[in-house]
Amino acid sequence: MNALAQNIAGSEPIVLRAENVGVTFEGTGRPVEAIRKVDFELRRGETLAIVGPSGCGKSTLFNAIAGLLRPTRGHVEVGGRRVDDAAGHVGYMLQKDLLLPWRSVLDNVMLGLEIRKTPKSRAREIALGLIKTYGLAGFEQAKPAALSGGMRQRVAIMRTLAFDPEVILLDEPFSALDFQTRLLMQADVSRIIAERGKSAILVTHDIGEAIAMADRVLVLSARPATVRALHVIELPREGRDPAALRTDTAFQHYFAEIWADLEKPAGVA
């Protein structure tokens, strides 16, 4: 990390740390080394984007951060505890919104709270509050099929927020949406994360999305993944407009730098 990155990131406490993470899949055939060595820290209130070439191990890293997969080497800590012991500290939102189609908007938002055995009346109160705050009042009883793609994503983020996780993980969250809705949702979800004071990790193949949403962008090498670069995005977070940014020279500069990192042949630091 350069001195500037250290400086900016250094002002808030660390909420999540990946240390020397490596993953090798041992199957019946030859072992597949997906991740060689990845280290990073996430500070409170920060959004870190992770980008990398196709097949470099992004989903594998996501699963390790979410505590769904135990790394072969190293570890991920949230709030000072191994992530697999830190249930409830990390909430994730996936590529497909994965709402349950037979449940209403309200019941979908309440799902995580129900699983965590929050009393029903309290769960309902939290869910109704979120639905109202995030502009879906009147749709409480609607089924997901009656909503637009953007509205469904908004229900998915509310469901993640409902149990108040310390860190929110976003895995290609908008890739199923059309371009215009994707830009609107990038702005929407960034704003919601900032308003709630959450920290977030966004795994994406979309460089523009990473720059529009993140404070720092971690660039992975081709498989087996290592950290190739870390960019500090010095654009104001508040009011960042993903559509307007496209014509901003600073945005274009970051884009070109990250693109060049992704294009570098293996072995070039």
Ligand SMILES: Nc1ncnc2c1ncn2[C@@H]1O[C@H](COP(=O)(O)OP(=O)(O)OP(=O)(O)O)[C@@H](O)[C@H]1O
């Ligand atoms: N369970 C598994 N067993 C064996 N190999 C696996 C397993 N899961 C992933 N891999 C391999 O690990 C490598 C990284 O896969 P991963 O899905 O993490 O990459 P990715 O960067 O998310 O890919 P994409 O950009 O295409 O979404 C790939 O070569 C994949 O085939």
